[in-house]
Amino acid sequence: MARNKSALQAFVEQRWYHRPGLLGLLAPLEALFIAASRRRRQKKQSVEFDVPVVVVGNISVGGTGKTPVVKALVAHLRALGRNPGVVSRGYGRATTGVLMVENASTARQVGDEPLEIRRSCDVPTVVGEDRVAAVEFLLARAACDVVISDDGLQHYRLGRQFEIAVVDGSKGLGNGHCLPVGPLREPPHRLAEVDAVLISGAKSAISFVPAAATVFTYAVKPAKLVNVRSGEVRPVDWVAGFEKFTAIAGIGNPEKFFSTLTDLLPPEYPAFARRQFADHHQFTEADFRDLDRDTALLMTEKDSVKCVKFARDNWWYLAVDAVLDTRFYTLLGRVLSQPISD
Template identity: 45%
Template structure:
């Protein structure tokens, strides 16, 4: 078990020892509040809508499937969206870096590459999100989506969408390092929408004073794809009760493992740290079952993938009420461009 797993189990379990760090959590909240105030005072606005998709907790909540769904719906409505990302896990020769399907994952990070391959839209990575947004404007994008950008306050935003994992919600409700929160739960009352990945029951239980409109998102499997060449296969590619080695270097591996069980497979779990950089020898397992993984893992494993390695693509489904409200807000923003903004 990794050190990260120890902390995560404590945050989402009932461990008491984490409360020894309560003074650090109070300090973290104070510093985060001061940082937010400082960055917002000099935030840079753009003349196109900027939509932030993020969360208040560490770990996976389902941001990437939602971001991909937003790109697809915006394109269908006639817009040219682009995505900015920090590019965590990658180091580019220069920034900003425009990401294509062939960009080395070591340059851009796993999530931006997975988004670029899934959407074929403009994706730009840079430690400076303002710089990345400017690069997207120069590419002709008329909407900027900021991936995992809720706490990146130097980039002014018009709309905020916070994603919450319905199964884990807010853990013990504390900020780092006592709990999993980057910001307190009250921050959700300031965003435009809260999208809950799964059931809303635990979220309502842990955040009874939450006033922001909530929508439920359902993430469902689409198909299997061979990691080496992208060959698509149906969800019935594997017979029921097939044993597989399930590889997951993501924020919440248990969600992936549960999905495999729901598909009728018998997964042998192999957990890795989020954004883990795989080496070929790490994925040689016995017995020699097929190896399955997420799309985020696949972009890092493709260069040395074996023929029986597959990744599972997923898609996010939200109520039409959300899409109607979201697109109406975008349209209203397009008709009233920001003043004193970068064109």
């Protein structure tokens, strides 16, 4: 069931989050990558809109936890009386072009994260490789007064009023190098240029984050257990009531999910089975053929949107909430209240 990384992939990722070692021989390619990124940023003429655009992105490859942040922003803006909409690339989808995400859409059509956002927040959501075209499509079809771009920090053609860079505190910025020597899409100094850096789960200072960066820490907390098939909701401590269960994760940092489940269980609870898949894995019923039907299955909300059609009665997902700093919201509100300059 689990999809193991190749030896090469495992080696590269190991070096990315430690000293570069042999990857240091690729420094000339890193220099070319940085130069190309700089030119791309300098050449792009951004397209502005009549409503503010908030970009939630990162400077590293892999998952950093952007989706809970996007969902928290949607809830916060609505509480203020705003009407947000969301655009996303729709990574991993089998379609191309600009599409409106509907509750009946599939992850294969629109991508798993946009589908999760649409279903969880009931917010107008559009996917498209061209973020400018996606915003135009969204504004033509929904009465939105603020747009949240899920990813797109490096999509410089998209004008924006507020930039957020999300950093996974457990992984940080790796070895601080750009691709292919390290995991970064842009050099660390880019974090000093965004409006806010949000760091989750950091137990100590994050290496390579510039001192000039505006940093806020935040927590991602378990919110509820939801039955994948029926939508039944249970409190998170209900997980300890399972006689046994198997946990699966097809996300960028599966260990974070497994650790969260462990923290919810009493010390005497027996170890649960863990099965790991590649990020954005398109689940099929065949992936669960060898799973004991009497054993409960726990997954992430992102994974659950791909399993609804064949889910069993004892399949559940753990919904989580990002709890953001009130000072961050104050900063965001101050920027969004300013008129958009021509």
